[in-house]
Amino acid sequence: MSASTKPSNEPLKYHYMKLYSKILFLTITQLAAIFLFGVYQIQSLYLTQKTAFDQKNLIQSDMIQKRFEEKLEALQKTAQILTNSQEVITGIISNDTDMLYNWSKLFLSSSIDKIHFIDLDGTIINRGESEFRFADDVSKRFYVQQALQNDTFLGIDLVDGEECLVYAKRVKQYGQKPIGIISVALIIDDALLASMVQGTMMNIAYHSEHQTLATTKDQGLINAASLHVMLQAGSIKEASFNIGLTSEEELSALKEARTNFFIGIGFALIILVLALHFILLKHLREYKALAQVLIDFYEDRLDIKEVMSTIKQTTKERTTPEVKKIAEALFNMSQKVADTQNALELLSSTDQLTNLSNRRKLEEYLEQKLKESDRGGFFCVVMIDIDRFKTINDTYGHEIGDHVLIHIAHLMRESIRTSDLLGRWGGEEFLLILPQTNLEGALIMAEQIRAKVYHFTFEHYPQRVTMSLGVAQFHKDDTPNSILRRADNALYRAKNDGRNRVEYED
Amino acid sequence: MEETGLNMKIKQFLSIVFLLCLSLFANEKQKLILAVNPYKTTPELQVLHAELIDYLEKALKREIVFVVSKDYNNLITLIEQGSVDIASISPKLFATLRLKDPTIPYLASIKFADAQGNVRSSYRSLIVTLSDSSIRTFADLKGKSFGFTDVDSTSGYLYPRFMMRQNGIDPAKELGKIYMLKKHPKVIQALLEKSIDVGALYDGIYRGLSNAEQKKIRILATSEEIPHDVMIASKQMDEALVTKIRALLLAFHSTPSSSSSIAGFEEKSLFLYDRLRDLE
Structure with missing residues (x-):
């Protein structure tokens, strides 16, 4: 008897722990599956959005690239038209500043800030943008020297002290005899940068040894990429255009939502597990108490009456409905057992014939x-x-x-x-x-x-x-x-x- | 505008036909023919001469037919043929005519009112530089950049070059860069911008400047008088009539209100016209 009595308490504890672990494990597994599914969903949403966002950026980058190329083309076209004009050629030959002015002022626009006619000595004959200012020497300028040597120059250089996109072209009489240069320039300024990124989410920054311009005050562009510019090496060192985003506002909202979701789900998971833990403990403790009563009964520490009174006590206490039901069932069962026991006892001590004690x-x-x-x-x-x-x-x-x-x-x-x-x-x-x-x-x-x-x-x-x-x-x-x-x-x-x-x- | 142009052509055509008729009936001397160069549109020229024609018609008691010649050469031909009685021609043309025939009858030089309301029969060419410039003499012009107006301009191109040659400077070789600025006021602007060292222009522009602007500009040289247009008569015209018309012209004064018309007449030395032949 004593051999079976001792370990009897341990299997209960063992089963109790096992049940606890099982329920906890199953619940956590399910919660984790839901959590992982949620994470997967939001992550794929985020990735879809990010792809769309990147795609949009790519399109906008292309657009800016194209705008930049259009600016360069406008410079070249204008120079081409002017070099094809016989009047312009005559004007250059005869230093007719008035005629050259009348021609050049027609072509000044938002895409063309400066039109200069320069003779072979590198002296300006006329400035379209400044009627009375001419006759100064620009022969030392890089773009002038390049145009004189190589026929054309397309790049960035200082024109009248301002950094410009310059196209300079040598003008030839009868297509052969060089007579001068036409330079067409667009000032690199905030207005230019603004016009390039107008209507896009992008920002552009220009950096050179002389200045740094940007369409945004915030330094640092996100995902910055260099504008692919087909320009000749100019005299301006380290001149470069960079385009990119200053903020990923659209994306960061999504990122934030993702983080919030993760934190929320994580919190919910922890709270659920804790709640589960305590609920399980409470329920199992009640079950354990009931089980202990039964153990005490069959190990003769309690007789059936005591079992009944203990269970009765349990049903009166504030317990969960399930435990209460089980306790009630146990109580009824104990009642029956007690009745049977009484009957048997009576039977064993009674004389069948006389109904007197035996x-x-x-x-x-x-x-x-x-x-x-x-x-x-x-x-x-x-x-x-x-x-x-x-x-x-x-x-x-x-x-x-x-x-x-x-x-x-x-x-x-x-x-x-x-x-x-x-x-x-x-x-x-x-x-x-x-x-x-x-x-x-x-x-x-x-x-x-x-x-x-x-x-x-x-x-x-x-x-x-x-x-x-x-x-x-x-x-x-x-x-x-x-x-x-x-x-x-x-x-x-x-x-x-x-x-x-x-x-x-x- | 088209209508005006057409009208003008018809008028010219009719005038020529009429002149031909006149030559057929030479004895018919009731009308006088006044011809002018086509240096402005016909309506503008009509307005310019209206007061004068009215004055002459009343004084001579003869009708005056106003004719605008087809071109400069056409006018010379008409004068030589005696098809027109009196004509108003440019000083340079007069100089050219006198080269062919020095006896061509000179009536009087025309006086115009300038922008300031001054009535002048002549103007001058100025060579100007900035007041603080180091250029003082013609010799200083060597290698200096120069702003002219137009190759056909007497005061803005021909006379200043003549003055330079007279003072021992060859404008074609010894000057620095030469710029053609077309408009006379532009010479002043370019000078003030220091785009050019020296420039040449019509003196009326200088007089029109404010005092402050004038102070910034220094006149390096002033040309001789350059007379305005002249009135000449046909050689076929009766000498007494020539004298009479000359007297009438010299006595003519426009009413002060009409600034866009011929202001009056003045007799000038014929040397001033002959001089123009030397300019180029």
Whole structure:
């Protein structure tokens, strides 16, 4: 018994932990799956948006690139038109500033800021943008030298102290004889940069050794890319155009949403797991308490009554409905078990025929009374035997014999007190135990019984039935045998002295 | 505008037909023919001469037919043929005519009112530089950049070059860069912008400048008088009539209100015209 008792608590704890882990694991797995799915969804949304965003940027970059190329083309076209004009050629040859001015001012526009006619010495004959300013020497300028040497120059250079996109072309009379240069220029300024990125989300920055211009005040472009410019190397060092975004506002909103989602889901996950943990603990603790009651029961630490009262207590406490239901079921079951136990007990201590206590019960009770005598209890026993009962059986049959037994038992039971115990000792012999009763009381009681039976008329037995009774009083150091022997001796004397009488042995 | 042009052509055609008729009936001297160069549109020229014609018609008691010649050469031909009686021609043309025939009758030089309301029969060419310029003499012009107006301009091109040659400078070789600025006021602007070192222009432009502007400009040289247009008569015309018409012209004064007309007449030395032949 003890070998099976000890480890019994551990499997419970083990199962309890296992259940806890299982539920927690399953729930976390499901939550994690949902979380991962959410992450996957938002991430793919983000990627889709980012692709669209990048695509838009690419298109806008191309657009800016194209605008830039258009600016260069406008410069070249204008120079081409002017070099093809005979009047311009005549004007250059004859230093006719007025005629050249009239021509050049027609071509000045938002895409062309400066038109200069320069003679072969590098002296300006006319400026379209400044009617009266001419005759100054620009022969040292890089773009002038390049145009004189290589026929054309397309690049960035200082024109009248301003950094410009310049196209310079050598003018030839009759397509052969060089007579001068036309330079067409566009100032690189904020207005130019603004016009290039107009209507786009992009920003452009120009950087050279002399200046840094940008369409945005914030430094630093995101995803900056160099504008692909087909320009000759000019005299301006490190001149470059960069385009890019100053902010990924559109994207950052999405990024923020993504982060918020992740944090939110993460928080929810943690809170859910914690909540689950505590709910599980609470439920399992209640289950465990119930289980413990049952364990205590089968390990005999509690009897069924205590089990019932504990469970009853549990149902009264503030518990979860499920546990309450289980407790109620257990309570009902315990009730049944208790009832069955009572019935069995009754059955095992009762004589089937007379419904009186059987010999086992009588012996138990006698034993108990002897124990109680240690604490000052006293009692008497009465051994009762029906006189000539064999003759009844033999003459009238067992059925009538049983009838007599049943009625005598009934008669005797009517005579005794509730604290007294009357039982069938065997055959036609009965034993009566009278607690807290002295010899005198016992003799009165025995006599009452004898008289009652003597005067009773049986339904199916026509003759008078008598009984002999032997009374014994408890003595110190009595054993069940010693006191019963004395009662038996008294009974024997009653039989010998004529039956139907009460005798006692002191 | 087209209509005006057409009208003008018809008028010219009719005039020529009429002149031919006149030559057939030479004895018929009732009308005088006044011809002018086509240096402006016909309506403008009519307005310019209206007061004068009215004055002459009243004084001579003869009708005056106003004719605008087809071109410069056409006018010379008409004068030589005697098809026109009196004509107004440019000083340079007069100089050319006198080269062919020095006896061509000179009536008077025309006086115009300038922008300031001054009535002048002549103008001058100026060679100008900035007041603070180091250029003081003609010799200083060597290698200096020069702003002319137009190759056909007397005051803006021909006379200044003549003055330079007279003072020992060859404008074709010894000057620095030469720029053609067409408009006379542009010479002043270019000078103030220091685009050119020296420039040449008509003196009326200089006089029209504000005092402050004038102070910034220094006149390096002033040409002789350059007379305005002249009135000449046909050689066929009666000498007495020539004298009479000359007297009438010299006595003519326009009403001050009409600024866009001939202001009056003045007699000038014929040398001033002959001089123009030397310019180029």
